[in-house]
Structure formats: C-alpha cells, structure tokens
Amino acid sequence: MQNVIEIRNMTKHYPVGTGKFTALEDINLQFGKGEFAGLVGPSGSGKTTLLNIVGTLDNQSEGEVAVLGNDIRILSSRQAADMRSEHIGFIFQTYNLLPHYTVFENVEFPLILLKYPAKKRSDLVMEVLEMVGLTDKVKSKPAKLSGGQCQRVAIARAMVKKPAILLADEPTANLDVDNSHNILQLMVKMNKEMNTSFIFSTHDEKVIRYLRRKINLLDGKVASDTEQLNNDA
Amino acid sequence: MIKFILKGLLRDKSRSLFPIITTSIGVIVTIFMYTYLKGFTEDLVNTNADFQTGHVKIVTGAYADLIEQRPNDLALIGVNDLLTEMNKQYPQIQWAERIHFGGLIDVPDKHGETKEQTYFSGMAIDLIPDDSIEHDLLQPNDSLVRGRAVSSEDEILISDELANSLSISLGDTVTLISDTMEGNMTFGNFMVVGTVRFGVTVMDRRALIADIGGVRRFLDMDDATSELLGFLPEFDDQKVDNMAADFNQKYSDNDDEFSPFMLSLLDQENLRGFFNYTNYMSSFFIAGFIMIMSIVLWNAGLMNGIRRYGEIGVRMAIGESKLHLYFAMIYEAALIGLAGTVIGTVLGLIPSYLMQEVGIDVSSALPDVGMMMSDVIRSKVTTSAYFVGFIPGLFATSLGAALAGIGILRRNTAELFEELEV
Structure with a gap:
C-alpha cells in the first residue's frame, strides 16, 4: 500500500514557562492510501496535536513528517495552505459551517479557493450532496439543519475536492447514536468509493467500532497500533 | 470570491x-x-475680487506700497494707453477702472445749511454704459433698494444704511468734500438717485457709488485711475501669480515709482x-x-x-x-x-x-x-x-x-x- 503520510521519530514540544511540555514523543507511523484509521486515547494524549501536524496546521519539533511525499517542515505557510486546499479535508466536532451561507455555498467554498469554474463547481457540489443525501437542502442555511445534517454538510465540504486525506476530529461527539452511525456509514462508503484515507481522532466507542486500524496514544506516545476486523467497515 | x-x-x-x-x-x-x-x-x-481686488490689479508701484491708504496722488496715469496695451497683451482678461476716494458727505437743509455731515467711502466705476463689466461685478442695479440706476455723471448711489442715517431722500442733492489727485480740496454736488445694499457688510455701511466720468472731473483725474482691476474667466491662483510675476518683470521699473505694478488677488488683503x-x-x-x-x-x-x-x-x-x-x-x-x-x-x-x-x-x-x-x-x-x-x-x-x-x-x-x- 502506498503511504500518504510517513512519520519518523517525531516529537512535539510546547514551551511552558522556562521549560517545555512534550505533547508527542518519538512517534513512528505510516498511513497508506485508503486507510480508515483512528487515533484513540484520553484527553491530553496528543491526538489533536498529531492530527494538526499531519494536517499541516502545525510543525513537529523533531523528527520527520512527510505528507504526500512533502516534508511539512520545509513548506511555507502558503504551500501548506495549498496542500490543505488541494489534498486534505477536515471535519470538526462542531461542524463549523459558515452560518450565513447555504448548504450549496458551504460545500462550494473549497472549490472557489481552488478557482474551479462555476459549472464544474456546481456539478461537483451536487454530486457530493447526492452522496450525503442532502440535495433537497441545497438552499437551506445551517441554522435550519439538524446536527446530523450539519455534519453531513461538513463531510460533503471536506470531500467535494476529492482529497487524498480526510482528518476528522471527534466527528460524532455532538451527535446521537443513530446519527453517529449514519455519519460513520457514510464515511465508510466514501472511503471505499473514493479511496480517501480517513484518520480520526476519537475516544468514542461508536467510532472505534468502525475503524480498520486503531492507534492508541497514551501520554504522547504510541501505546499500540493494531489492525482490527469489523463488520461495520 | x-x-x-x-x-x-x-x-x-x-x-x-x-x-x-x-x-x-x-x-x-x-x-x-x-x-x-x-x-x-x-x-x-x-x-x-468683484468689490476690491480683481483677480489681478494694476496700480503704480508707489500706490502698491501704501494701498491701504488709497493714495490717489499716486494713481495710474495714461490709463487709455495702458488699457490698449493690456487688451493686446492679455486678451482673455476683462479690465475695470476703479477710483477709490473718501471724504465728507454734506446734506443740506432747505436753506442750504448743513443738516447732516459724515464721512463716506466712495467708489467710482463705469456705471453708465449698458455693456459695462461692472453690471456683472458689483451689480449696482440689482442691488438697488430704492430709486433707479445712475444715468448721468452727476448722479450717485449711496448705501441704504447711510441714506437712512442721514435722512437722505431720493432726488436730494448732496455735497461731497474730498481732495483732488494733486491734493487740493474739492467740492462737488451730486444727486442721490438710488440706495443700494450689496449684502457685504463692510460695503453697506458707508458706501457711495458714482460714475467714473463724473468723479474724474471732480478729482481732476483725467486719464487716471486709482486701480485697474483684471478679471479672468475663472480664478486660478497659480495662473494669476504667474501673470503678476510676468507683468512685473516686463512693465515694472524699480526706479520709477509711477511705473505700473501688478498684484495678484492673493497678494492683497492677506488673502x-x-x-x-x-x-x-x-x-x-x-x-x-x-x-x-x-x-x-x-x-x-x-x-x-x-x-x-x-x-x-x-x-x-x-x-x-x-x-x-x-x-x-x-x-x-x-x-x-x-x-x-x-x-x-x-x-x-x-x-x-x-x-x-x-x-x-x-x-x-x-x-x-x-x-x-x-x-x-x-x-x-x-x-x-x-x-x-x-x-x-x-x-x-x-x-x-x-x-x-x-x-x-x-x-x-x-x-x-x-x-x-x-
């Protein structure tokens, strides 16, 4: 399997007063194309920090991190933004939809940044909205949608550009059981159809059930990294 | 986007x-x-510009030095020739001759004795011709409060405020007492045919407007004028400054205090x-x-x-x-x-x-x-x-x-x- 992310001997420190706090220590991980993996662990174990680093929002302190073959430490702010724009999708716990824009416009926004022509944008948006089952909500504003629908819009927004990597930070934390399962099944479906690598940060058992690979983080270190067979995925 | x-x-x-x-x-x-x-x-x-300075003003060099005093003994002479030259040199400019003069105005009673007397601030302009530029500048006829326009050289207009303060009626003859260009005392009788209000406080207090022909005779200023005011189609500060500098280089002579000297509007009255x-x-x-x-x-x-x-x-x-x-x-x-x-x-x-x-x-x-x-x-x-x-x-x-x-x-x-x- 071709690796989309390679992490070698990676450590991340944060300055605290005159000393430093080690958030991640000696991390060695590879993520292949089409993976459906999760970083699992309690709060403070370093899940979000790791997700931010592979999402080019942050840099490691030591070691090497390559995303799609690019050493992220040498990327300029602009190059990192371009990388996110073209190849990385994000899904957040609180959806973070743009409240004054319609469902269509929210999903269209990443394509505007990519400077796609209007017709192509429209086709891609409608295609992904059909996948998430929201073609009837095209003109609705986020305030008119349920939590599950909002998260589906967020998934559509992240997937519309067909990214190589999708990073999801606690995507079901604000959803009830039914909606969580619906969302996760949708993501599994997209992962299979689009071959996008999904990496979750979670401590939600509902999510963990769906993972094909489970990476346990504890105090900033990889405690275990196991493949798991599950019927849902 | x-x-x-x-x-x-x-x-x-x-x-x-x-x-x-x-x-x-x-x-x-x-x-x-x-x-x-x-x-x-x-x-x-x-x-x-309209009442006092013009866009440019030509006076003698000596007059320019004492301009606040309006010294008619230092007035421009040979004005007809100067005007001909100016019209040739500056065809875009319209010129207006003005004589400023002051003195006493004496209002007699029915026996010819002085009833009221006060000082006045006189301005002689080209009042009588219908095509005079002054009809556009001072607009004396439009400023009439009472009476009529001046039609002969021995008629005058005075400010309505001055007329009221001296109880002057239309048709009254008043005596103006002033001094000639040579410094001699002079007396002249003029008939008040109208009162004016210009809407400019400083003019409306003691102004007296007379035709320049009559005042020339009154002040012995034949072919002379206190000031020659020039008006461009539109005021342009840079243009008038340059014009004044060019004029003075060409016509002004430091050794001759009676040589013409041009002032731009901005050089006057601290403007x-x-x-x-x-x-x-x-x-x-x-x-x-x-x-x-x-x-x-x-x-x-x-x-x-x-x-x-x-x-x-x-x-x-x-x-x-x-x-x-x-x-x-x-x-x-x-x-x-x-x-x-x-x-x-x-x-x-x-x-x-x-x-x-x-x-x-x-x-x-x-x-x-x-x-x-x-x-x-x-x-x-x-x-x-x-x-x-x-x-x-x-x-x-x-x-x-x-x-x-x-x-x-x-x-x-x-x-x-x-x-x-x-």
Whole structure:
C-alpha cells in the first residue's frame, strides 16, 4: 500500500514557562492510501496535536513528517495552505459551517479557493450532496439543519475536492447514536468509493467500532497500533 | 470570491451595518465640510475680487506700497494707453477702472445749511454704459433698494444704511468734500438717485457709488485711475501669480515709482494666508476623518474578527492562506467602504446643495466686520465634492481592516488555529 503520510521519530514540544511540555514523543507511523484509521486515547494524549501536524496546521519539533511525499517542515505557510486546499479535508466536532451561507455555498467554498469554474463547481457540489443525501437542502442555511445534517454538510465540504486525506476530529461527539452511525456509514462508503484515507481522532466507542486500524496514544506516545476486523467497515 | 464575499456581507448585517453607518456619517461630514469650505473660500475670493481686488490689479508701484491708504496722488496715469496695451497683451482678461476716494458727505437743509455731515467711502466705476463689466461685478442695479440706476455723471448711489442715517431722500442733492489727485480740496454736488445694499457688510455701511466720468472731473483725474482691476474667466491662483510675476518683470521699473505694478488677488488683503488656511483646513478635515474613522473601524474589525473566529479558523483549515484571508478581509472592508461612501456621498450632497441654494444669513452676527465677505454663507458643490468622500470612505475602512487583520498575519498558524477554537 502506498503511504500518504510517513512519520519518523517525531516529537512535539510546547514551551511552558522556562521549560517545555512534550505533547508527542518519538512517534513512528505510516498511513497508506485508503486507510480508515483512528487515533484513540484520553484527553491530553496528543491526538489533536498529531492530527494538526499531519494536517499541516502545525510543525513537529523533531523528527520527520512527510505528507504526500512533502516534508511539512520545509513548506511555507502558503504551500501548506495549498496542500490543505488541494489534498486534505477536515471535519470538526462542531461542524463549523459558515452560518450565513447555504448548504450549496458551504460545500462550494473549497472549490472557489481552488478557482474551479462555476459549472464544474456546481456539478461537483451536487454530486457530493447526492452522496450525503442532502440535495433537497441545497438552499437551506445551517441554522435550519439538524446536527446530523450539519455534519453531513461538513463531510460533503471536506470531500467535494476529492482529497487524498480526510482528518476528522471527534466527528460524532455532538451527535446521537443513530446519527453517529449514519455519519460513520457514510464515511465508510466514501472511503471505499473514493479511496480517501480517513484518520480520526476519537475516544468514542461508536467510532472505534468502525475503524480498520486503531492507534492508541497514551501520554504522547504510541501505546499500540493494531489492525482490527469489523463488520461495520 | 467577490460574489462569495458580497453574499456574506449582504446576509450578515452585523458585519456590514455598523461599518457602513460609520463610514456614511464620516463621508457626510467630510463632504459637507468640504463644500462649506469651498463655498466660503470661493465666496470670499469672488466678493473680494468683484468689490476690491480683481483677480489681478494694476496700480503704480508707489500706490502698491501704501494701498491701504488709497493714495490717489499716486494713481495710474495714461490709463487709455495702458488699457490698449493690456487688451493686446492679455486678451482673455476683462479690465475695470476703479477710483477709490473718501471724504465728507454734506446734506443740506432747505436753506442750504448743513443738516447732516459724515464721512463716506466712495467708489467710482463705469456705471453708465449698458455693456459695462461692472453690471456683472458689483451689480449696482440689482442691488438697488430704492430709486433707479445712475444715468448721468452727476448722479450717485449711496448705501441704504447711510441714506437712512442721514435722512437722505431720493432726488436730494448732496455735497461731497474730498481732495483732488494733486491734493487740493474739492467740492462737488451730486444727486442721490438710488440706495443700494450689496449684502457685504463692510460695503453697506458707508458706501457711495458714482460714475467714473463724473468723479474724474471732480478729482481732476483725467486719464487716471486709482486701480485697474483684471478679471479672468475663472480664478486660478497659480495662473494669476504667474501673470503678476510676468507683468512685473516686463512693465515694472524699480526706479520709477509711477511705473505700473501688478498684484495678484492673493497678494492683497492677506488673502494668500486665508486661501492657504482653508486649503489646509480642508486637508486637515479629510485627514482627521480618515484617522478617526480608521480607529473606529479598526476596533470594529477587531470585534468582528473575534466574532468570526470560527469562520476564520475553518477557512484556514479548508486551505485559505493567511495572506489570502487577510486580503479578503481588506477586500470585504473596501466593499463596505464603497457602499458607505456612496450612501454618505448622496446624503452629504443633499445638505450641501441646500446650503448652496439657500445659504445662511449671518449679517446679524457680523455687525462690525471689516472683512470683505458676503452676508450669506453658502456651500459650493463642485465636481470634486462627488469624489472627495471616497478618500476617507475607502481608505479608512481598508486601513481599519488592515490594522485589525495584522493579528492574523503575524500569528503562527497552529497558535491561531488553537485560538480560533475550531
């Protein structure tokens, strides 16, 4: 399997007063194309920090991190933004939809940044909205949608550009059981159809059930990294 | 992207309404102050030019040195030749001969004895010909309060205030006592045929207007005049300054105190200082509003940024670069500034236009003013008034957004992302 992310001997420190706090220590991980993996662990174990680093929002302190073959430490702010724009999708716990824009416009926004022509944008948006089952909500504003629908819009927004990597930070934390399962099944479906690598940060058992690979983080270190067979995925 | 930004602005009133209102108010005040200062300056220039200074004025060198005293013994002579030369040299200029003279006005009773006597401030102009330029400049006939226009050289007009204070009736003959060009005392009888009010306080107190032909005889000033005023089709400070410099180089002779000397309007009555002052004030108002509005809009931008932390964070995560985000915010501000400026310009031009057409009568507030200025203050809506608001309107909003957005540019992405609480 071709690796989309390679992490070698990676450590991340944060300055605290005159000393430093080690958030991640000696991390060695590879993520292949089409993976459906999760970083699992309690709060403070370093899940979000790791997700931010592979999402080019942050840099490691030591070691090497390559995303799609690019050493992220040498990327300029602009190059990192371009990388996110073209190849990385994000899904957040609180959806973070743009409240004054319609469902269509929210999903269209990443394509505007990519400077796609209007017709192509429209086709891609409608295609992904059909996948998430929201073609009837095209003109609705986020305030008119349920939590599950909002998260589906967020998934559509992240997937519309067909990214190589999708990073999801606690995507079901604000959803009830039914909606969580619906969302996760949708993501599994997209992962299979689009071959996008999904990496979750979670401590939600509902999510963990769906993972094909489970990476346990504890105090900033990889405690275990196991493949798991599950019927849902 | 423009369409995307516009949609956000139109739908999110809290993002656009306050900055648009602030910008509009600033632009309204800027335009009103600008047109007011323009009107005030232009009125002052025109009033002084028409009544006193011309756009340029030719006198003798010696007269120029003592111009405050109006010394007719130092008046220009050989005026006919000079006028011929001037018409040839400066065909675009219209010339008006003026003689300023003063003295006593004596009003007799029915026995011919002095009933009232006071001093007057006389101006002799070309009153009688229908095509005289003075009908456009001083407009004596339009300023008549009572009586009729002057039709012969032994008739005069006096200010209505002076006529009332001396109980002069129309048709009364008064005696003027003055001194000739050579310094001899002279007496002359003139019939008061009308009273005038020019709407210029300093003129309306003791003014006496006579035809220049009669006054030339009265003051023995044949082919002479105190001053020769020149008027361009439109006043241009740079042009008149250059013209005066060229004229003086060509015609003025330092060794001959009676050689002609040209003064530009700005060289007279301290008008240059006033002219510069109003220009500075105009720039000061615009700069002041840019500064104040920028600070207000900077603050509004910061508050708006805090409110939109989530949006900014998610846009960065989606792949918008910090620089793109920063310029999008400035662009957004410029659109707000444009809307605020257009609204402010329309709303600012309405009171300015009203002030231009109606004006405010300040004569009661200026009872003793010695300055040559109109009693009615008016604005002047010029072409530039339609555009001047765009300077503070667009600049202040963009500057405010640029200052507010610096925080985004300077912070490390990860730090910012954490602060944005995405």
